[in-house]
Amino acid sequence: MTETSAIEVRRLTKFFGRKPREALERLRGGATRSELAPLGTAAVIDADFDVQRGEIFVVMGLSGSGKSTLIRTLNGLLEPTGGSVTVMGETITGMSPKRLREVRRKHVSMVFQHFALLPHRTVRENAAYGLEIQGVPAAERRARAEHILERVGLGGWGDKMPAELSGGMQQRVGLARALASDTDILLMDEAFSALDPLIRKEMQEQLVELQQELGKTIVFITHDLNEAMFLGDRIAVMRDGRIVQLGTAEEILTDPADDYVAQFVQDVDRSRVLTAGNVMEAPRAVVTASAGPRAALRSMRDLQTSMVFVVGSGRRLLGVVHDRDVLRLVQRGERSLESVISDDHPVVGADEHLSELFESAVESQLPLAVVDEQGRLLGAVPRVTLLAALGNVSSNTAEHTVIEMPATIPVDVITATLHRTARPETAVADAADATAVAVAAAEAADIRAEVLMRADAAGERSPA
Amino acid sequence: MSDFRLPLGDWADAFIQFVTDVFGGFFSVVRAIFAGFYELVDLLLQTPPFWAVIIVLAAIAWLAKGWKLAVGTTVGLLVIVGVDQWQNAMSTLALVLVASLIAVVISVPLGVLAARSDVASKVIRPVLDFMQTMPAMVYLIPALILFRVGVVPGIVATIIFAMAPGVRLTELGIRGVDKEVVEAGQAFGSSPWRILRQIQLPLAMPSIMAGVNQVIMLSLSMVVIAGMVGAGGLGGQVVQSLTRIDVGLGFEAGLSVVILAIILDRVTGALGTKRAPRRRGVQSPTTDAAEPLGPEAERLPAASANA
Ligand SMILES: Nc1ncnc2c1ncn2[C@@H]1O[C@H](COP(=O)(O)OP(=O)(O)OP(=O)(O)O)[C@@H](O)[C@H]1O
Numbered sequence: 001m002t003e004t005s006a007i008e009v010r011r012l013t014k015f016f017g018r019k020p021r022e023a024l025e026r027l028r029g030g031a032t033r034s035e036l037a038p039l040g041t042a043a044v045i046d047a048d049f050d051v052q053r054g055e056i057f058v059v060m061g062l063s064g065s066g067k068s069t070l071i072r073t074l075n076g077l078l079e080p081t082g083g084s085v086t087v088m089g090e091t092i093t094g095m096s097p098k099r100l101r102e103v104r105r106k107h108v109s110m111v112f113q114h115f116a117l118l119p120h121r122t123v124r125e126n127a128a129y130g131l132e133i134q135g136v137p138a139a140e141r142r143a144r145a146e147h148i149l150e151r152v153g154l155g156g157w158g159d160k161m162p163a164e165l166s167g168g169m170q171q172r173v174g175l176a177r178a179l180a181s182d183t184d185i186l187l188m189d190e191a192f193s194a195l196d197p198l199i200r201k202e203m204q205e206q207l208v209e210l211q212q213e214l215g216k217t218i219v220f221i222t223h224d225l226n227e228a229m230f231l232g233d234r235i236a237v238m239r240d241g242r243i244v245q246l247g248t249a250e251e252i253l254t255d256p257a258d259d260y261v262a263q264f265v266q267d268v269d270r271s272r273v274l275t276a277g278n279v280m281e282a283p284r285a286v287v288t289a290s291a292g293p294r295a296a297l298r299s300m301r302d303l304q305t306s307m308v309f310v311v312g313s314g315r316r317l318l319g320v321v322h323d324r325d326v327l328r329l330v331q332r333g334e335r336s337l338e339s340v341i342s343d344d345h346p347v348v349g350a351d352e353h354l355s356e357l358f359e360s361a362v363e364s365q366l367p368l369a370v371v372d373e374q375g376r377l378l379g380a381v382p383r384v385t386l387l388a389a390l391g392n393v394s395s396n397t398a399e400h401t402v403i404e405m406p407a408t409i410p411v412d413v414i415t416a417t418l419h420r421t422a423r424p425e426t427a428v429a430d431a432a433d434a435t436a437v438a439v440a441a442a443e444a445a446d447i448r449a450e451v452l453m454r455a456d457a458a459g460e461r462s463p464a
Numbered sequence: 465m466s467d468f469r470l471p472l473g474d475w476a477d478a479f480i481q482f483v484t485d486v487f488g489g490f491f492s493v494v495r496a497i498f499a500g501f502y503e504l505v506d507l508l509l510q511t512p513p514f515w516a517v518i519i520v521l522a523a524i525a526w527l528a529k530g531w532k533l534a535v536g537t538t539v540g541l542l543v544i545v546g547v548d549q550w551q552n553a554m555s556t557l558a559l560v561l562v563a564s565l566i567a568v569v570i571s572v573p574l575g576v577l578a579a580r581s582d583v584a585s586k587v588i589r590p591v592l593d594f595m596q597t598m599p600a601m602v603y604l605i606p607a608l609i610l611f612r613v614g615v616v617p618g619i620v621a622t623i624i625f626a627m628a629p630g631v632r633l634t635e636l637g638i639r640g641v642d643k644e645v646v647e648a649g650q651a652f653g654s655s656p657w658r659i660l661r662q663i664q665l666p667l668a669m670p671s672i673m674a675g676v677n678q679v680i681m682l683s684l685s686m687v688v689i690a691g692m693v694g695a696g697g698l699g700g701q702v703v704q705s706l707t708r709i710d711v712g713l714g715f716e717a718g719l720s721v722v723i724l725a726i727i728l729d730r731v732t733g734a735l736g737t738k739r740a741p742r743r744r745g746v747q748s749p750t751t752d753a754a755e756p757l758g759p760e761a762e763r764l765p766a767a768s769a770n771a
């Protein structure tokens with residue numbers, strides 16, 4: 001047993017039907033579900049995985065792929081035909097019913113698709129149900145239930161009956177009941193499937209929030225891809241009883257194990273899965289503040305762009321400067337960029353989803369600067385990259401520098417200005433630059449054309 | 465015509481003979497218990513003046529449903545008094561109550577058993593069919609042999625005849641409880657017994673109460689037959705009117721049966737529907753606290769310590 005795994009599943013097989021032993025042997029020998037159909041249904045075949053403590057582990061698959069069967073073996077509601085399940089270090093397979101109940105009370109609670117509240121009890125009594133079974137005294141469980149109800153946004157509803165609540169609220173009670181029992185693990189079988197989309201989204205966000213706050217281990221079942229991608233730290237994709245791929249959302253999205261998975265993820269909403277960090281490019285238009293206006297202007301000229309990012313010590317992002325402002329500084333012979341650095345450009349965190357970037361991208365024409373928690377510049381997301389990523393055009397656009405902000409001042413004007421204001425020691429470098437600029441400009445034009453073509457392609461594909 | 469004849473009747477005879485020989489003592493005890501129980505209830509209903517009984521019954525009707533039923537009950541019972549059948553009606557009521565109570569006490573656990581085990585269900589179902597479809601008179605013969613003439617064979621025949629819907633509706637009710645809710649009980653570590661007590665029985669209550677209502681109605685339909693073996697009461701009156709071809713007496717006794725039937729049906733029916741959406745007040749968690757937590761509670765020091 002490893003210290004960090006909450007659940008260990010080893011060669012788990014569940015077969016419903018006649019001659020389970022024979023079926024087990026044949027399945028282990030590689031027989032498929034359909035070959036065993038005359039005997040019964042092989043709901044789960046040879047599942048083998050660990051769920052780490054504190055992670056959200058999502059199981060995803062089409063209807064009938066065995067998800068519910070799998071999750072029901074994790075708390076012993078179903079006894080496996082073969083293999084074993086270990087929960088928080090205790091092997092529950094073959095355990096006596098009494099000890100199994102203890103494991104459930106201590107370690108595993110569950111949230112159900114159709115809420116499964118006790119209709120004859122109040123909301124508060126429902127939330128306290130797990131505690132009641134654990135033998136917690138009435139006053140204490142009442143207080144704890146009330147606290148959790150408050151936490152899921154149902155403060156003041158404790159005296160109502162479940163039937164008086166809307167679906168979304170009922171499921172909050174279901175969630176409160178599971179959270180109140182204070183077990184390490186939460187099993188959620190299509191817990192949000194019966195809710196309408198807006199409430200569902202809200203619940204997903206709340207779940208992530210609660211999970212981060214309480215550090216629960218969550219096994220979440222869904223057949224909704226976007227939900228899986230949004231919630232899952234790791235995702236297991238099931239097909240006909242077998243787990244065909246297990247990995248992070250990004251791995252499954254960008255590197256599907258087979259055609260089934262590929263087809264499955266085809267119409268996933270990428271903007272909710274991919275993050276700024278996944279699609280950002282190395283920012284080339286960067287100067288250090290100490291390099292001064294001339295270096296900034298030269299850099300902009302070379303890259304044919306009207307702006308550069310300015311970073312301070314340790315690559316900390318200070319802001320951007322624009323070519324016109326810098327040109328003026330150079331003409332005036334100023335030595336510091338500081339006066340023209342503006343901070344009105346969009347900045348996003350590396351782990352923000354693309355869906356969260358749109359607003360910034362619409363508000364400003366500048367590429368989005370991607371920074372880490374310390375405010376260090378990690379990369380940039382030009383708007384065209386955002387588009388390309390959504391259409392899944394190419395995942396390696398980072399090789400190219402996409403020029404989003406074409407220069408607003410002709411190259412020769414800049415070169416002339418640099419020459420005019422140059423001190424003798426920089427003149428040679430500037431002369432060499434003149435040829436480099438010609439080459440860079442030609443390259444940049446090529447790249448721009450290529451990117452535009454790709455963006456077109458993306459535009460055609462994305463509505464499909 | 466061939467000489468061959470299936471000796472089923474002989475076998476039944478032999479079986480009853482065997483049962484009387486071997487279990488005679490047992491049946492005497494049962495007889496004594498049933499008779500004692502009946503005497504007690506009958507005494508309770510007969511001793512007070514009729515108006516006192518009517519007030520109590522009307523009050524029950526009021527609590528169960530409302531003032532309209534209370535008024536109807538009072539009027540109906542006064543009619544019975546008016547046709548001078550009060551004592552007979554109370555004897556019949558005692559018989560019905562005793563037989564129904566015993567039938568319910570037997571049938572609900574049987575229904576629970578049938579709901580929990582498919583094997584039990586498969587065994588119980590044909591037996592119930594048999595008991596319900598066999599003409600009720602037929603039970604009377606062995607019942608008479610085993611319990612001798614009087615009120616007890618009537619009670620026994622009534623129980624056998626009336627039990628089936630109690631078992632069926634209990635099974636149906638428990639099987640009909642949302643599987644997910646029962647699973648929720650299991651998933652949170654509740655014991656099967658506790659799930660039965662806290663989830664299945666309360667949620668099956670409307671169905672079980674419908675079963676109880678049916679049991680009572682069927683019991684009432686047996687009073688005339690019970691009257692034939694000397695159970696007395698309204699049934700005895702009907703039998704008497706038959707032998708004497710006394711239309712008037714027959715009508716009065718029959719009408720009294722109908723009045724009792726309507727009252728019992730409405731009251732038990734109202735109890736059934738009233739229990740279903742039962743709302744519990746703010747106080748309820750404290751009442752829960754008084755409830756024993758079950759044997760598991762003590763064995764869970766770790767869980768309570770965590771908590
Ligand atoms: N108790 C059972 N007896 C027999 N077969 C069963 C039983 N439970 C599930 N199955 C079968 O096992 C297979 C997997 O069922 P399961 O409920 O695990 O699928 P699922 O992935 O949860 O599907 P859904 O998305 O529809 O909930 C199905 O073919 C189902 O018919």
Ligand SMILES: [Mg+2]
Nearest residue numbers: 067068069190
């Ligand atoms: Mg399912």
